[in-house]
Structure formats: structure tokens, C-alpha cells
Amino acid sequence: MGKALEARAVSARFHEQVILREVTLHMPVNQVTAIIGPPGCGKSTFIRCLNRLHETAPGATMSGEVLLDGHSVYDMDPTEVRRSVAMIFHRPNPFPTMSIFDNVAAGLRLHGLRNRAKLAESAEQALRRAALWDEVKDRLHLYSSALSLGQQQRLCIARALAIEPVVVLMDEPASSLDPLSTLVIEELIEELKRQYTIVIVTHNLQQAARVADKTAFFLDGEMIEQGTTTALFTTPQDKRTADYVTGRFG
Amino acid sequence: MVTRVSYKTVRKLKNALFVSVLSAMTSLAVLPLLSLLWSIGFHGIAALVSLSGAPLSRGVASAVLVNALAQSLVTTASSAVIAVSLGVAAAIYSSQYAGLRVGRVIRFTVDILSGAPSILAGMVLFALLSGVSSLTAGVLALVLCMLPVVVRTADQVLVAVPVAYIEGSLALGASRIQTIFATVLPIAHKSLITALLFVTARMAGEAAPLLIILDGGTASKGGRWFQPLPLRLYSDLTHGGSFPHQIAYVEALILLVTIVTIYGLARWIGRPDRW
Amino acid sequence: MKRVSAQGWNGLFAGVLAVCVLVVIGAGILSVTTLIVESVPSIRQFGLSFLWTPVWDPVHRQYGALPLLYGSFLTAAIALLLAGVIGVTTAVSLTQIGVPWIRSVISLLLEILAVIPSVVYGVWALLVVAPIFGRWSGYAGGSSGEFAVSGFGVLAAGVVLGVMVMPTVVAVTREAIASAPKDIAEAAMALGATRQETVALAVMPFVRKGILGSLYLGLARAFGEAIAVSLVIGNQPRIGGSLFARADSLASMLAHTLTGSAPPLQTAALYEIGLLLFLMTTVFYGLGRSYIAREAISPRFQPW
Numbered sequence: 001m002g003k004a005l006e007a008r009a010v011s012a013r014f015h016e017q018v019i020l021r022e023v024t025l026h027m028p029v030n031q032v033t034a035i036i037g038p039p040g041c042g043k044s045t046f047i048r049c050l051n052r053l054h055e056t057a058p059g060a061t062m063s064g065e066v067l068l069d070g071h072s073v074y075d076m077d078p079t080e081v082r083r084s085v086a087m088i089f090h091r092p093n094p095f096p097t098m099s100i101f102d103n104v105a106a107g108l109r110l111h112g113l114r115n116r117a118k119l120a121e122s123a124e125q126a127l128r129r130a131a132l133w134d135e136v137k138d139r140l141h142l143y144s145s146a147l148s149l150g151q152q153q154r155l156c157i158a159r160a161l162a163i164e165p166v167v168v169l170m171d172e173p174a175s176s177l178d179p180l181s182t183l184v185i186e187e188l189i190e191e192l193k194r195q196y197t198i199v200i201v202t203h204n205l206q207q208a209a210r211v212a213d214k215t216a217f218f219l220d221g222e223m224i225e226q227g228t229t230t231a232l233f234t235t236p237q238d239k240r241t242a243d244y245v246t247g248r249f250g
Numbered sequence: 251m252v253t254r255v256s257y258k259t260v261r262k263l264k265n266a267l268f269v270s271v272l273s274a275m276t277s278l279a280v281l282p283l284l285s286l287l288w289s290i291g292f293h294g295i296a297a298l299v300s301l302s303g304a305p306l307s308r309g310v311a312s313a314v315l316v317n318a319l320a321q322s323l324v325t326t327a328s329s330a331v332i333a334v335s336l337g338v339a340a341a342i343y344s345s346q347y348a349g350l351r352v353g354r355v356i357r358f359t360v361d362i363l364s365g366a367p368s369i370l371a372g373m374v375l376f377a378l379l380s381g382v383s384s385l386t387a388g389v390l391a392l393v394l395c396m397l398p399v400v401v402r403t404a405d406q407v408l409v410a411v412p413v414a415y416i417e418g419s420l421a422l423g424a425s426r427i428q429t430i431f432a433t434v435l436p437i438a439h440k441s442l443i444t445a446l447l448f449v450t451a452r453m454a455g456e457a458a459p460l461l462i463i464l465d466g467g468t469a470s471k472g473g474r475w476f477q478p479l480p481l482r483l484y485s486d487l488t489h490g491g492s493f494p495h496q497i498a499y500v501e502a503l504i505l506l507v508t509i510v511t512i513y514g515l516a517r518w519i520g521r522p523d524r525w
Numbered sequence: 526m527k528r529v530s531a532q533g534w535n536g537l538f539a540g541v542l543a544v545c546v547l548v549v550i551g552a553g554i555l556s557v558t559t560l561i562v563e564s565v566p567s568i569r570q571f572g573l574s575f576l577w578t579p580v581w582d583p584v585h586r587q588y589g590a591l592p593l594l595y596g597s598f599l600t601a602a603i604a605l606l607l608a609g610v611i612g613v614t615t616a617v618s619l620t621q622i623g624v625p626w627i628r629s630v631i632s633l634l635l636e637i638l639a640v641i642p643s644v645v646y647g648v649w650a651l652l653v654v655a656p657i658f659g660r661w662s663g664y665a666g667g668s669s670g671e672f673a674v675s676g677f678g679v680l681a682a683g684v685v686l687g688v689m690v691m692p693t694v695v696a697v698t699r700e701a702i703a704s705a706p707k708d709i710a711e712a713a714m715a716l717g718a719t720r721q722e723t724v725a726l727a728v729m730p731f732v733r734k735g736i737l738g739s740l741y742l743g744l745a746r747a748f749g750e751a752i753a754v755s756l757v758i759g760n761q762p763r764i765g766g767s768l769f770a771r772a773d774s775l776a777s778m779l780a781h782t783l784t785g786s787a788p789p790l791q792t793a794a795l796y797e798i799g800l801l802l803f804l805m806t807t808v809f810y811g812l813g814r815s816y817i818a819r820e821a822i823s824p825r826f827q828p829w
Contacts, residue, residue, distance in 0.1 A: 290649065365809075377563045
């Protein structure tokens with residue numbers, strides 16, 4: 001089961017430059033929330049605030065509250081937050097110095113699992129959930145670079161799922177993939193939302209329309225509008241949203 | 251569940267240990283510098299004060315010092331002018347004209363030479379001039395030392411100029427020369443000046459290449475007059491069993507201040523632009 | 526009057542520049558040739574055994590490089606141990622932990638450390654570091670007598686060299702860490718890794734080569750350092766076997782012995798030492814550079 005995530009008045013900046021202004025957004029349990037907007041609108045920074053990754057960059061600061069199942073993640077140990085709130089990046093980033101198996105096991109080992117049988121079991125389970133098991137089960141010892149880009153991205157998903165998160169954040173997960181791999185990832189998201197709460201950042205409107213239950217539109221660091229995907233795309237309340245979803249800009 | 255909690259603690263402790271070891275090591279890295287700056291700053295200023303109180307020795311000491319400083323200025327400036335003009339010209343060739351293979355040969359040679367110890371330059375000129383000692387010989391030794399470094403750094407700066415600008419200029423019908431003077435050098439001039447000032451700062455403090463020529467040469471037998479400041483300092487440290495430490499501290503202080511000033515100037519010129 | 530065409534000017538300009546290149550390369554070739562020519566008498570006299578003769582004795586006209594190689598390697602080893610451990614950890618902390626302004630202050634201090642001339646290090650070595658070691662070795666009681674009091678010896682020289690080499694190690698390692706892929710480090714953090722785990726898992730695997738390269742560069746620099754070493758190593762070319770014993774290194778020997786009126790054979794032997802020094806530093810330097818991508822080094826600041 002996933003857990004709900006809620007952002008309250010989240011602002012973020014790099015040095016003096018303000019990236020995000022007071023964003024409040026509810027991301028419901030076991031649904032896919034899509035965040036759309038033109039490049040530079042702060043959508044990636046927003047989800048990086050959700051798992052406290054934003055603060056690791058030099059000069060980065062944030063304010064506001066992020067609640068995971070009602071508990072503020074900024075009161076928790078950051079490593080525990082990131083363990084519960086997994087993240088998939090816009091470019092596949094498996095550890096290049098590790099084998100496929102070690103990649104999936106990396107997070108489990110970090111959190112103290114040493115038992116080989118259990119590691120193998122969890123890794124297989126994660127790879128199955130990421131729809132990658134059948135493609136790699138005979139070559140788990142190979143370096144991750146032996147995989148195609150699309151497979152590498154699913155490997156990253158498996159790596160994230162292995163440590164049993166409750167929320168999965170995806171930062172344009174298909175932006176560097178070919179259309180076929182994109183389709184596979186999108187089908188996977190449909191599948192995953194039964195178990196996890198998913199937040200996906202995308203600049204691809206059709207993708208948001210296809211996978212998301214709820215959509216929020218960001219512009220220049222502010223959240224302009226949010227609602228069910230259907231509502232946002234068919235009856236936008238704000239003119240800027242209407243312009244964006246009808247392709248007049250962005 | 252119990253084991254997981256304790257493992258979390260272990261991880262946290264490990265991380266805390268990591269951070270504290272790193273901080274300790276970093277302080278250890280800075281410690282020698284502070285010790286050096288403190289000892290030379292403190293003793294240097296103290297010596298300066300006490301020397302200025304003794305009228306008899308003051309005249310001699312300051313005459314020697316001023317002489318050494320003036321020689322330093324002359325040798326550093328003239329070797330810098332020669333090495334920079336020759337070196338930058340060579341770097342323009344290697345970065346703008348040379349093909350891939352020729353460029354590689356130049357860079358390889360210059361890389362190897364710039365890694366060579368500076369004392370060897372003094373030895374080479376000592377042998378070539380068969381022991382004749384003069385400031386000119388010292389200047390040549392410094393040039394020999396500086397040249398490869400100048401070419402290497404200048405080449406790196408010039409190569410970093412984006413090809414798009416060069417192609418843009420050539421596409422407008424500019425000749426190679428026009429492109430170099432109107433596009434490449436204006437783009438690169440700041441980092442070029444910074445890099446060259448760094449090299450000059452380093453050379454201003456070099457004693458090794460001068461040592462063999464000026465200290466071992468025939469002229470030094472008569473007196474100790476061909477002695478730019480770094481060399482003067484070195485011989486103050488080596489000659490004479492009970493040399494006055496005070497003079498050495500004063501000289502070190504002057505040298506340090508001069509070089510850090512050049513360095514500061516270089517950093518100031520090369521400071522990142524603010525838009 | 527005929528006007529020179531633009532093409533003519535271009536050719537002339539390129540020609541002048543090419544001459545400058547030839548001068549630079551020619552000067553290099555001339556230098557190496559000079560070192561070889563000057564050392565011919567010594568090479569004739571001693572042959573290859575120069576390398577392993579454990580005596581440097583001007584009185585009996587017996588010259589061997591082994592004591593100097595011993596001194597060079599031992600001091601460089603101490604220097605690299607110090608600079609390696611402290612330098613690499615400092616580079617990691619300058620990129621991974623700490624408050625930004627403290628980081629930039631420390632970086633600035635280390636850059637200043639790199640521009641301080643070796644003769645100023647010499648002042649510090651002679652008047653501050655050596656006395657400390659003198660007192661220390663006096664307490665240790667290992668080597669007694671007047672030598673012990675001065676503090677001159679392998680250890681003092683090695684420690685000073687370590688300080689001189691450290692900025693190089695820090696700068697190169699830092700560049701290597703900075704060019705390590707950020708997204709991999711973020712992947713580790715996103716899995717809940719601590720700083721320490723992130724560094725071990727996702728940063729260090731990418732900087733091993735850079736560290737190795739920085740150590741080779743440091744080795745080259747340590748070997749070539751003449752001035753500061755000659756002031757505290759004790760200037761006695763023998764194989765003492767103790768860290769407190771006096772010794773001499775290749776470069777230091779050149780600094781304090783090659784002064785004009787030496788007998789011809791000694792001068793030739795010294796030039797052979799110079800040649801040896803050139804070959805060794807070139808190998809170390811070349812090895813170092815081969816591990817470090819040219820693009821990974823900022824041209825602005827190169828402390829080696």
C-alpha cells in the first residue's frame with residue numbers, strides 16, 4: 001500500500017534565485033499525480049523537495065512542509081525519507097561499476113540486509129515488478145551497461161522498488177527513451193500504482209493524459225492549477241493552463 | 251526489528267565518524283599554512299621593527315634588500331615578457347593552426363618539459379654559458395623554466411574557446427588573423443592574463459634556476475650583488491653559521507607579500523563575471 | 526608598390542608563430558642534449574654502476590647515485606603518505622561536507638599554499654619545522670649528538686615536502702571528484718545512502734584514477750624540489766637507515782654542490798644526477814598526466 005504525500009507552501013531556492021513559490025499540493029494514495037509545465041518551471045525541483053534531495057545540492061534551500069502520511073518528512077532522518085520515497089531520474093543512472101544484480105541489491109545492502117538467499121529473493125521480486133526479470137534473469141552478473149537504455153531505466157525502477165518504498169517519484173522517466181520503451185514504462189506505471197503512490201514529472205502532455213489520475217500545472221515556479229486529469233485537460237479554469245494544454249505555448 | 255534499529259545507529263555513527271575524520275584532516279591540511287604564515291608574518295614584522303630601530307645596520311641592510319628587490323623585479327619582468335610573448339605565440343599556433351597530429355606532438359613535448367624540475371634550467375644555462383654569471387644568464391634560465399608552462403597553460407585557455415565562435419567568424423569571411431585577434435583573443439583574454447599571472451607569480455619566487463648560475467658563477471666570488479631576492483634569501487639561509495634569522499624573516503615576508511599580491515591580482519582579474 | 530595579399534599576411538603570421546613553436550621545442554631538445562653531453566665523462570667513468578654504487582665521495586673521486594636515490598625515494602615516500610592521506614580526505618571534505626563559505630576559505634588557503642615559493646618553505650622548514658624535530662628526536666633518543674639537536678634529516682625533509690605536495694593532491698583529486706557523474710551519486714542518495722555511503726558507493730569508484738594521477742604528479746614534484754629540501758635534509762649522501770638520520774636527495778645535492786669550482790669529474794657526475802632526475806620526474810609526471818583527462822584540469826590554476 002502506498003501512503004499519501006502532501007506538500008504545504010513549499011518554496012525552494014538556489015542561493016538567491018527563487019525556483020518554487022509556495023506550492024501546496026495533495027498527492028493521493030495509489031494514484032498517479034502528474035506535474036506538467038514548460039522547462040524551468042520548477043517541476044523537477046518540486047519533487048526533489050519531496051524526498052529531500054533538493055537540499056543536498058550546494059546553495060539549495062527550501063521552506064514549507066512535506067507530509068508523508070501526516071508526518072513531516074523534514075522532521076525525519078533524510079536517509080529514512082528517501083528510503084520510503086523512492087526516485088526515478090530522467091536519465092537512467094544504474095551504478096556502472098556494479099552488476100545488474102548488485103544494482104538491485106545495492107539499496108537492500110545499504111539498509112543492512114546481508115542474507116544472500118533473501119537478497120536474491122527480494123531482487124527477483126523487484127525485477128519482476130519492474131517487468132525486467134524475464135529479460136535479465138540469465139545475465140544478472142553482467143554489468144548494467146550491457147542493457148539497453150529502456151532496460152536500464154527499468155533496472156533503476158527495480159532498484160528503487162527493492163527497498164519497498166511507499167511513494168515513487170519519477171522525474172521525466174521516459175524523456176531519454178525511445179517510443180517503445182516509453183510505452184513499456186507507461187504500462188509499468190499503470191501496474192505500479194496499485195501498490196504505490198506515484199508522482200510523475202513530465203513535459204509530455206499526452207503522457208500525463210495517458211497515465212495520470214490527477215494533474216498539476218506549474219509555471220514560473222508557481223502552481224497555477226490542479227485537478228483531475230480529465231478536468232484539467234478539458235475544462236481548465238485558468239487561461240494560462242488552457243493555453244498550455246492546447247499547445248499555444250511551451 | 252531490533253537488529254534494524256541498531257544497524258541504523260551503526261550507519262549513523264559511521265557517517266558521523268566519516269564527517270569528523272574529514273574535518274580533522276582538513277584542519278590538518280590548513281595547519282602548516284597557518285604555522286608558516288604566522289611564523290613568517292610575526293617574526294618578519296618583529297624583525298622589521300627592530301631593524302628600523304638600529305640606525306647603523308639599517309643603512310646596509312636596506313641597501314642590500316632594495317638591491318635584491320630591484321634585481322628580482324628586473325629579472326622576473328624581463329623573463330616574463332620574453333617567455334610570455336614567445337610562449338603565447340607558440341600556443342596560438344598549437345591551438346589555431348596546428349593539425350591534430352602536430353598539435354599532439356607540441357602538447358606532448360611541452361607537457362613533458364613543464365614537468366621538469368626548475369633547477370635543471372639553471373644547470374643547462376650554466377653549462378651553455380660555461381659559467382659566466384650575469385643577470386642576463388639568470389633571465390634566460392627563468393625563461394627556459396617558464397616557456398613550457400606558458401605554452402601549456404595558454405594553449406589550454408585558447409583551446410577552450412568554443413569552436414562555434416571561430417567558425418562563426420570564419421563564416422563571415424574573416425581571415426585567420428582577423429579571427430584570432432577579433433574573436434579568439436578577446437574571448438580568452440581574461441583567463442589568459444590570469445593564467446599567465448599565476449605562472450609569473452610562481453617564477454617570481456623561483457630560486458633554483460638562478461642558484462647555480464648566479465651563486466656558482468664567477469661573479470659571485472667578488473661580492474653578492476647578482477642576487478635577486480629569492481636567491482639572496484637562500485644564501486642567507488645557507489651561508490654563515492650564525493646568520494641573523496631576522497634578515498631571513500624580513501626577506502621571506504617581502505617575497506611572500508609580493509607573490510601573494512600577484513596571485514591576488516590574478517584571481518581578481520580572473521574572477522567570475524556577474525551578470 | 527605591390528600590396529601583400531591577405532593570404533600572404535596569413536602565411537607570414539603562421540610562419541612567425543611556427544618559428545616560436547620551434548624555438549620552444551628546440552630549447553627543450555637543447556636542454557636535454559646539454560644534460561647528456563655534460564654528463565658524458567661521468568657516464569664513461571662509471572657506466573651503469575653509477576646507479577647502484579652506494580658511495581658519493583668527492584675526496585676519493587668515487588661517485589654513485591644510490592645514496593641520493595635513497596634520499597629522494599624515502600623523503601618522497603613520507604611526503605606522499607602525508608599528502609595522500611591528508612590531501613585526498615581534504616579534497617573529499619571540500620566537495621562533500623561543510624558549509625560553503627568554509628569550503629571556499631579553505632580552498633583559497635590551499636591555493637595560497639601552492640603559490641608560496643620553495644625558498645619561503647625553506648625558511649619555515651629551517652627555522653620552525655627542523656627545531657621541532659630536533660627536540661623530538663632528542664626525546665626519542667634514537668640518534669644522539671649534535672645532529673639530533675638540529676632536527677635535520679629525512680623526516681623533516683619528507684614532512685616539508687608533504688606540505689608542498691599537498692595542494693597538488695587536493696587540486697587534482699578535487700577536479701576528479703567534481704567530474705565524477707552527479708546522477709550516480711544522486712541515485713545512491715535517493716536510495717537512502719548516508720554521505721559516507723554515497724562517497725564510498727558512488728563517488729570513489731570514479732576518482733581512483735585521479736587520485737593515482739595526483740600522487741604521481743606529487744611524486745614528480747617531490748623529486749624535483751631542491752631548495753627547501755637542501756635546507757633541512759642534512760646534505761649528507763649516505764644511506765642511514767633511520768628517519769632521523771641525515772641524508773641527501775638528487776635535487777638537493779644539485780642545489781648545494783654544483784657551485785662553479787667543482788672538479789670536472791664531480792661536475793659531470795652532478796650533471797648525470799640531473800639527467801637521472803629529469804628522466805625520473807618525466808616518467809612520474811607522464812604517468813600522472815596519463816591518469817588525468819586534460820579537460821578535467823582547469824587551466825586557471827595548476828599548482829604543479
